[in-house]
Every structure is written in structure tokens, then in C-alpha cells.
Amino acid sequence: MSHAQMLSAVGLIRTSRRRGFCPACRLFPTGDGPQEVSAPALISVAFLVVAAIAWTVTIARMSSMDDMTMGLGPIGPFVVAWTVMMAAMMFPSAMPLMFEFARNAERRRGWRVASALLGTTYLGVWLAFGVVCYLLYHALGMPWPNQALVGGAALVIAGLYALTPFKRASEARCRELCAVHGPLPLNLMRSAMVAGGRYGLSCLGCSAGLMVAMVLIGVSNLIWMIALTAVILIYKLAPAPTLRWASALSAAVVALGMLYAGSASTPS
DSSP: OOHHHHHHHTTSEEEOOTTOSOGGGOOOOBTTBOEEEOHHHHHHHHHHHHHHHHHHHHHHHHHTSOOSTTOSOOHHHHHHHHHHHHHHHHTGGGHHHHHHHHHHHTTSTTHHHHHHHHHHHHHHHHHHHHHHHHHHHHHTTOSOTTHHHHHHHHHHHHHHHTTSHHHHHHHHHHHTTHHHHSOOOSSHHHHHHHHHHHHHHHHHHHHHHHHHHHHHHOTTOHHHHHHHHHHHHHHHHSOOOOHHHHHHHHHHHHHHHHHHHHHHHSOO
């Protein structure tokens, strides 16, 4: 099977229509006629572009400030920074969901708006989670003098949590895109909101431990942001792990927590 046939089989490209939407997208000539990138695939790429822009903005913001030794700051700037960070960290692993929803809804009126609403709802779940973390952070009087040990301990707990049945079930729901395969409202906009909310809650069950650690470590720490994003991508996009592989990944997260606690508490 050729590369074009493989891409066509999963719906990423399709035979061009007589009045195609973009001649420049007809990139895959085959024996069946010229092929074009499918519109649902372009919607998925659009979310990836948003994630890339969010990464650029986040890196620029982090390069202009020190590590968050003084806490999370005022609620307004935190909400903006957290929303951009979640778009950067979470949209890449959500691309299969965006594509699947757009492909199922493509022939319905307003499907592009519904796809955007799906992504917005998903991002809103993570925003709500971030606000809860912010309120608890300040309610507990953080940052504490031993904040580095607290952040390291949170990573260790997140690594151990990865072995629990609830976390593994949430990870499976993310991987299998159960949010769009279950019953949904007939109204497309409501369907998008329900699917986005379902997927967001599944992702919370899968990755909330890592995000709590991110808050405790500091939302201006780029290296740890990249490391945790890589773990999330593995959680949600890699094939279903065996118990041995899941244990190895859990041990790696635990080791990261111990490394952070040790390095941050060592006098420079």
C-alpha cells in the first residue's frame, strides 16, 4: 500500500472534487485522480498551529521572567498564562479527537464552528482546573519555604498515581476517543460541547497529577513544561501500554520528581 493510499484510508486525504477548495492542497496524485488534504485534517492542523503559537508566546513570556519563586501572581495574569500554556501542552495530544469529530460532522451545517467550540470547551475544562489549583495554592499559603520539595513530592505522587486503575481507565478513554463515540446530542453545537467536556474530564483523570506538579514547580519553568508535555503525549497517543511499560514510565516520572527535589534544594 502506497503512502497516499494509507493517508486516504484514514481520511487525511481524499480524491479532489471538481471545484476543490484549494488547488495548492492537491498534493498526492494517484491512479484514482488527484488527491487533496481533507477539510477535517486541515481543522486538526489548525489546532496544531494554535498550539505552536501558544508555545511561542509561552517561551517568550518565560524568557522575560525568573522562575516563579514569588508564587503564581495575580489571578488575571495567571488565567491568561495558564490558558496559553494549556493550549500549548494539550492541543497537540487532542488532535485525534479534533479530527474524528470534524470527520463525523463534516457534512452538517456549521461543523467548522462546532469543531472550534469543541476545542474551546476542552480548553475551558483545563482553565477551570487551573483556577481551582490557583485558589487552593493561595488558600494553603504557598509558596512554602520548602516549595521545591513539595513540587518534587507532587511529581512522585503523580508517577505512582499513573499505576492506579482510575488513571489507566481515563488514559484508555482518551486514547480510544470515547468522548465522540458515546451518545451525543442531536444538536451539533451541544454535541461539540458535550464531547469537549467529556474529553477534558478524561484528560483530567489521566494528567491532573502532572498539572498539579506543574503548578507547584512553577508555571514559568520551561524545561519542566516540555518534560511534562512529553509525558502527556506518551500517555494519550502511544499504543496501549503493557503493565511493564506503564511501570517503567511511572518510575521515570518518580525519578523526575526526585531529581527536581534534589536539584532545587541543593545550594548553588
